[in-house]
Amino acid sequence: MERTPVWMMRQAGRYLPEYRRVREQAGSFMNLCTNPELACEVTLQPVDRYRLDAAILFSDILTIPDAMGLGLRFLEGEGPKFKHPVRTAEDIHRLGVPDPEDKLRYVPNAVRLIQQNLQGRVPLIGFSGSPWTLATYMVEGGGSKDFRKIKAMIYESPALVHELLGKLADSVAAYLNAQIAAGIDAAMVFDTWGGLLTSAQYLEFSLAYAQRVLHQLNRQVEGRIIPTILFTKGGGLWLESMAHTGYDALGLDWQTSIGQARQRVGDKVALQGNLDPVALYATPSAIRAEVKKILADFGHGTGHVFNLGHGVHPDIDPEHVGAMIEAVHEFSPEFHA
């Protein structure tokens, strides 16, 4: 029976007790990311537990800046920090494009191992942070509330930001191409912080470089076609522009109505989303009702991949996730009849 496919951002993650056990065994978050066996194990966990239609590589968006030598650390309860943030022209000139088969080879290695273990059960999605989102962490030195350092750079030295983003776009493309060569079935670019920009800045500093990534991707490899997905949190205003980049699908956050988004982008792209991750704190019956609303909002036909509007929160009850996934299985066939 035809139905809407479903997966979930951060589906391999802290809300799962089996994930927490492996994470503890790994000792640190980065140990988990850089160990292909453990990364493979946690990637498969949600696929073993739920009726999901895709696996997504377990990794972090900041692997590229780490490979560039910025010294990524995760301090408990503090989020990511870079030992060597990028602040000056000299810092940016010095950056190179990391060879994904050198310092990042743990990622294609994990992809190969996951594909061996998945044995075609479901497709595997690979991913990277967007150039803009990587740049924000690299310049701010970690997470930020207001992104004042990189924005000051945009206002005062835009050419420097372009130099940084150019290097990052080439790095992201090489990184995703290595994942493609290793066997991923689809590639997603996460632009977590594009929504913090003005409209003009978004086009110039975020979307243009997401497109530069796309143009360098090997989207056809030995007869395989690799669909691409672009997700900008807070990017609802810019869907038309995003739909023109050539990405095959757009990820939607929960603010945007998926029905209105579909009207705006037509059949140029597929749409992925967009249940509010906070809805998963509600009761299973309330979750089921929300799933139904989103399916109905998208309406009949193909081109919808059900997902959350952002990553699942770490303290969500795994049974609530199950309620969401089962509701997609139960309610979506009527929209494909």
Place this chain on the structure above:
Amino acid sequence: MERTPVWMMRQAGRYLPEYRRVREQAGSFMNLCTNPELACEVTLQPVDRYRLDAAILFSDILTIPDAMGLGLRFLEGEGPKFKHPVRTAEDIHRLGVPDPEDKLRYVPNAVRLIQQNLQGRVPLIGFSGSPWTLATYMVEGGGSKDFRKIKAMIYESPALVHELLGKLADSVAAYLNAQIAAGIDAAMVFDTWGGLLTSAQYLEFSLAYAQRVLHQLNRQVEGRIIPTILFTKGGGLWLESMAHTGYDALGLDWQTSIGQARQRVGDKVALQGNLDPVALYATPSAIRAEVKKILADFGHGTGHVFNLGHGVHPDIDPEHVGAMIEAVHEFSPEFHA
């Protein structure tokens, strides 16, 4: 010479050394809000220092829940907290609409004193938090990252949220009417957290109640006409709906292009905004360039009130604020020629 008027959200605030002196004298933030003489003094400070076209009442958006008995406290470095958050049906049933001339009379008293002291130099803007934004603080018990408590209430007991919002809308209307009777020249509703909702929820839980406030306002008093302004941070997707509510002006955050906003809402409403508050960390010459871009983006004609896209940050250099204001004076006349 005709030009674009300019004022700034949180223009009476911590970035000004003269404000910090009065704040210290007051002992606490709430002492400052509830003392009409001191509130008057800090309201006038930015008007004395800069060539601004409006004063805005110094107050806090949480005065109404405080008057409802929730026990507002400001803990240093932690933001607002309520001693008695609203969590149950019983909590909500119990809430009354506070008489603004009783526990909130310090606000109309401050308005009267400010108008005596302003002596017509510039108009005075009064304000309130929107019903939705007040409800988020009341249910969460303070600020929140993900608003999970009030969203759970939306998903599980929407009728309760409507009951709360109805009482808040009536309270906000009574509060703004008291400010109008005391002499404010314009009224603004701040919907800081509307952007956290889905599109459907925004219309049902935020915008409908902002409109219920508007319908109860005394917008014509003894020949005076009181213009109204609605600001939803993160509301760029919904400008058309906002423009249909009957508010005279919409506040824009910095994400939205003011030129595109103007195209979308036509001449139904004036537009207020929308320089990124983070741009004020940049050099004065970069700030001037950004001001010019926004004026040009809006284009020729009236209907633009220059402002930030959100409140000024507390650590901004007052000279940078001056550079922004002077740039509006210098560059805007060409758009009115």
